[in-house]
Amino acid sequence: MVALKKMRWLAIVIAVVMVISGCSYEDTNQGTSSEGSSAGANEIKVALDIDAVSTDPRLTNESAGKRVNELVYDGLVRLSNNLEPEPSLALEWSNPDSKTWIFKLRENVNFHDGEPLTAEDVKYTFDTLLDPEFQAPSLALYDPIESVEIIDEYTVQFNLSRPYAPLLSNLELGIVPKHIAEKEDKSLSSNPVGTGPYKMVKWEKNSEISFEKNESYWGGESKVSKITYYIIPDNSTRVASLESGDIDFIHSPLSPQDIERVKGNDKFNVVETQGLGFTYLNFNHQNELLSDVKVRQAISHLIDKEVISKSIYRDMDTPALSPLIPASWAFTEDVPVFGYDVEMSKKLFKEAGWEDTDGDGFYDKEGKRFEIKISTHSEDPNRIQTAEYLQNELEKNGIKVEVLTNEWPTFSTNMLEGKFDIALLGWLNLFDPDRAMYNQFHSQSGSNYGKYNNEKVDALLLSGRETLDQEKRKEIYNEIAQIVTEEVGYNVLLYQGYIAMYSKRIEGFTPNASGNLYGLRNAVLTE
Amino acid sequence: MINFIFKRILQLIPVLLGISVLVFLLLYLIPGDPAMTLLGQDATVEEIDRFKEQMGLNEPFIVQLGVFLLKLVKGDLGDSIFQSMPVADIIMKHLPATLELATLALIIALIIAIPVGIISAVKQFSWVDYTSMFFAQLGVSIPVFWLGLMMILFFSVELNMLPSFGRGDPLFFSIAQTIKTGNLYYVVDSLKHIILPALALGLMSAAFITRMVRSAMLEVLKEDYIRTAEAKGVKGFFVVIKHAFRNALIPIVTIVGLQFGNLLGGAIVTETVFAWPGIGRLVITAIGQRDFPLVQGTVLVIALVFALINLVVDILYTLINPKIQQ
Numbered sequence: 001m002v003a004l005k006k007m008r009w010l011a012i013v014i015a016v017v018m019v020i021s022g023c024s025y026e027d028t029n030q031g032t033s034s035e036g037s038s039a040g041a042n043e044i045k046v047a048l049d050i051d052a053v054s055t056d057p058r059l060t061n062e063s064a065g066k067r068v069n070e071l072v073y074d075g076l077v078r079l080s081n082n083l084e085p086e087p088s089l090a091l092e093w094s095n096p097d098s099k100t101w102i103f104k105l106r107e108n109v110n111f112h113d114g115e116p117l118t119a120e121d122v123k124y125t126f127d128t129l130l131d132p133e134f135q136a137p138s139l140a141l142y143d144p145i146e147s148v149e150i151i152d153e154y155t156v157q158f159n160l161s162r163p164y165a166p167l168l169s170n171l172e173l174g175i176v177p178k179h180i181a182e183k184e185d186k187s188l189s190s191n192p193v194g195t196g197p198y199k200m201v202k203w204e205k206n207s208e209i210s211f212e213k214n215e216s217y218w219g220g221e222s223k224v225s226k227i228t229y230y231i232i233p234d235n236s237t238r239v240a241s242l243e244s245g246d247i248d249f250i251h252s253p254l255s256p257q258d259i260e261r262v263k264g265n266d267k268f269n270v271v272e273t274q275g276l277g278f279t280y281l282n283f284n285h286q287n288e289l290l291s292d293v294k295v296r297q298a299i300s301h302l303i304d305k306e307v308i309s310k311s312i313y314r315d316m317d318t319p320a321l322s323p324l325i326p327a328s329w330a331f332t333e334d335v336p337v338f339g340y341d342v343e344m345s346k347k348l349f350k351e352a353g354w355e356d357t358d359g360d361g362f363y364d365k366e367g368k369r370f371e372i373k374i375s376t377h378s379e380d381p382n383r384i385q386t387a388e389y390l391q392n393e394l395e396k397n398g399i400k401v402e403v404l405t406n407e408w409p410t411f412s413t414n415m416l417e418g419k420f421d422i423a424l425l426g427w428l429n430l431f432d433p434d435r436a437m438y439n440q441f442h443s444q445s446g447s448n449y450g451k452y453n454n455e456k457v458d459a460l461l462l463s464g465r466e467t468l469d470q471e472k473r474k475e476i477y478n479e480i481a482q483i484v485t486e487e488v489g490y491n492v493l494l495y496q497g498y499i500a501m502y503s504k505r506i507e508g509f510t511p512n513a514s515g516n517l518y519g520l521r522n523a524v525l526t527e
Numbered sequence: 528m529i530n531f532i533f534k535r536i537l538q539l540i541p542v543l544l545g546i547s548v549l550v551f552l553l554l555y556l557i558p559g560d561p562a563m564t565l566l567g568q569d570a571t572v573e574e575i576d577r578f579k580e581q582m583g584l585n586e587p588f589i590v591q592l593g594v595f596l597l598k599l600v601k602g603d604l605g606d607s608i609f610q611s612m613p614v615a616d617i618i619m620k621h622l623p624a625t626l627e628l629a630t631l632a633l634i635i636a637l638i639i640a641i642p643v644g645i646i647s648a649v650k651q652f653s654w655v656d657y658t659s660m661f662f663a664q665l666g667v668s669i670p671v672f673w674l675g676l677m678m679i680l681f682f683s684v685e686l687n688m689l690p691s692f693g694r695g696d697p698l699f700f701s702i703a704q705t706i707k708t709g710n711l712y713y714v715v716d717s718l719k720h721i722i723l724p725a726l727a728l729g730l731m732s733a734a735f736i737t738r739m740v741r742s743a744m745l746e747v748l749k750e751d752y753i754r755t756a757e758a759k760g761v762k763g764f765f766v767v768i769k770h771a772f773r774n775a776l777i778p779i780v781t782i783v784g785l786q787f788g789n790l791l792g793g794a795i796v797t798e799t800v801f802a803w804p805g806i807g808r809l810v811i812t813a814i815g816q817r818d819f820p821l822v823q824g825t826v827l828v829i830a831l832v833f834a835l836i837n838l839v840v841d842i843l844y845t846l847i848n849p850k851i852q853q
Contacts, residue, residue, distance in 0.1 A: 051812075053565075053609050061565075132574070137567045139571075141569055186611050204620075205617065205804070206804040206809065230692065230693060230802070231804075232692050236676055237692055237800055240683060240691050245687065247691075406559075407559065409559025409560060409563060413560060413563060414558070427568065428568065439569065446572040447568070
């Protein structure tokens with residue numbers, strides 16, 4: 001009897017918990033479950049590793065938010081698969097002079113709520129973006145824009161404070177509807193309204209983001225009527241969900257060991273291309289040991305990029321040459337290469353005055369041992385492995401190394417404050433050569449963590465921004481790449497690969513190295 | 528009884544306040560702030576500074592703590608830095624998923640642990656005992672993320688029986704839907720989603736609780752009154768359940784209470800592997816982003832749940848053994 005009473009209590013407790021867990025649920029599902037019966041065959045299911053933070057293009061800086069914006073908004077231009085700007089909301093553009101850009105807008109384009117897009121919306125988008133109070137993360141990329149003028153309902157003029165060649169590649173930014181954004185500051189952050197091929201219909205935080213096609217899209221109606229992004233943080237689970245058929249499309253970041261398995265499965269396409277980022281070693285030029293260029297070169301001769309690429313990244317990322325990525329029109333192979341060469345390294349250390357005088361296996365100079373720290377962040381297991389590999393390789397050859405791994409917020413704060421010797425990290429979204437150069441190597445720039453300083457490079461970086469002719473720009477950036485590689489401003493280890501794996505049911509879609517999913521609007525689902 | 532509960536709830540207030548201050552201090556002491564993460568790789572030093580100024584992150588510790596506590600007293604957990612939403616709303620969207628998962632994991636654990644533990648104790652040193660103890664040892668040792676992944680590969684990829692990730696509709700909601708429509712699909716779909724994560728999470732607890740039940744039972748089975756009951760001719764089964772198990776319940780209830788707390792904590796890994804949208808993943812992400820208000824709020828809510836579980840355990844003690852109340 002008492003036992004029964006007890007069971008009753010337990011049942012009550014469990015019931016209470018169940019009620020609590022059920023009560024606060026709001027039915028936003030509109031009658032469909034995630035794998036619900038009404039989810040028709042005409043739906044592409046994509047799995048992403050993180051959730052979006054904001055769906056307001058002016059505030060987005062993380063990959064998941066960008067993936068949302070690509071479907072929901074259009075920019076003035078859109079970058080093609082080889083990073084060339086193509087007309088989007090802007091039909092055409094011209095440069096009356098090097099500091100003036102005039103864009104002619106497409107007419108009869110409507111936002112998802114039916115309101116027409118005009119020059120007002122374009123001006124509003126950039127005016128708010130440029131307002132420091134608005135705190136747009138990418139403000140620095142638009143800094144040279146002085147003002148945006150409305151010429152007529154469908155013509156806008158950008159006035160620049162100085163010529164700025166990378167402008168076009170940054171105008172992919174989604175145009176927001178003024179009539180919604182000015183009413184309430186933050187509504188677009190969670191309820192995006194754009195002119196793009198898909199409307200966002202649901203966002204369950206940390207779980208899924210659903211889109212339905214915009215039937216009146218100016219670029220024509222999409223064939224696939226629904227796209228859903230599911231948030232699956234674990235790399236291996238993401239691959240398993242593709243294999244089980246719960247998901248149709250996944251892409252980088254992926255774990256190298258899972259990729260081989262899918263390659264052997266004839267149900268899936270596996271596309272591997274060069275991505276738009278690189279992984280590099282940042283040398284702190286203010287560190288007394290590392291301020292000597294010979295020392296930086298000597299260390300570079302002890303790094304075998306082939307081994308890192310093969311053993312740790314399993315060829316997913318490839319050995320790099322300079323900060324110019326292969327996907328870029330400015331790419332060059334004509335840069336100094338520091339091959340793995342222990343003898344050469346010894347020679348350079350000796351020239352810099354470092355020798356092992358006390359026979360303890362480590363270089364010393366004036367009674368001081370050569371000791372450095374290599375820092376990286378804990379979110380990326382491949383980078384931790386790389387740092388440990390470097391530690392092992394350098395310690396064999398006379399350099400005492402301590403590896404420090406911290407979470408990204410701690411690590412990045414240390415970078416900003418210059419509290420590091422050698423740091424292992426990466427740059428992404430390199431749509432233009434300026435993007436991994438100007439803020440990184442210019443002596444007056446905030447992202448120049450290692451305080452690299454070379455007057456000639458400063459001047460070249462400015463002219464790279466101010467020259468509009470692409471061929472001339474290529475020459476400029478090639479020269480910068482040669483100098484910073486020679487002086488080991490950075491040691492760029494790897495070009496990041498981009499991998500997309502998707503079901504063969506999806507046809508008519510070519511993955512884009514930036515991870516851009518706009519192309520899904522042209523996809524067809526076969527059964 | 529009512530007095531007792533009321534007193535215990537009053538005692539919670541200083542505890543929760545203490546936890547808040549402690550968490551605030553911890554977050555203040557770990558290096559790093561949300562600015563660099565939120566503003567991303569293109570942000571300038573000036574922008575980062577401006578952001579910190581706006582967020583009040585440049586204020587002295589005492590001022591920041593004061594602002595936080597004043598809000599807290601008014602019942603305001605503040606707004607998340609990253610999700611531009613009130614922290615309370617975000618927590619209410621994620622907590623149910625974790626409670627549902629932990630509850631089901633605990634039910635699974637009890638269904639396995641109580642019978643196995645009792646049988647192991649009664650048949651001590653038999654093959655049954657050795658086998659169950661072997662599995663209990665295994666259950667304690669296997670990492671949840673590995674087990675979870677193996678389950679996904681087997682049940683979803685190989686057999687294609689169960690979904691590989693995510694949560695269907697909340698179980699409670701599905702049950703209501705099924706009752707309303709008479710269509711079993713809703714409940715089955717929710718169960719299909721929750722069964723793997725709940726199993727992965729519950730097996731470790733099952734192992735712990737099995738060992739606890741066994742040792743508590745062994746303790747009690749040696750007592751004189753058990754022999755007396757047997758001498759009086761009470762059937763073996765009744766002796767075990769009514770006389771022995773009831774007396775062994777006190778330590779078992781304690782460990783079950785603790786395990787429920789552990790399940791809430793252990794859910795972090797499970798939620799990540801199975802992409803379960805719960806509070807564990809939420810808090811990990813928030814810590815990684817240094818979303819201070821969200822970390823504060825989530826930790827506070829988890830502490831509250833812990834405290835409430837303890838309260839329930841204490842109430843259960845008095846029901847099991849009325850002497851305790853005095």
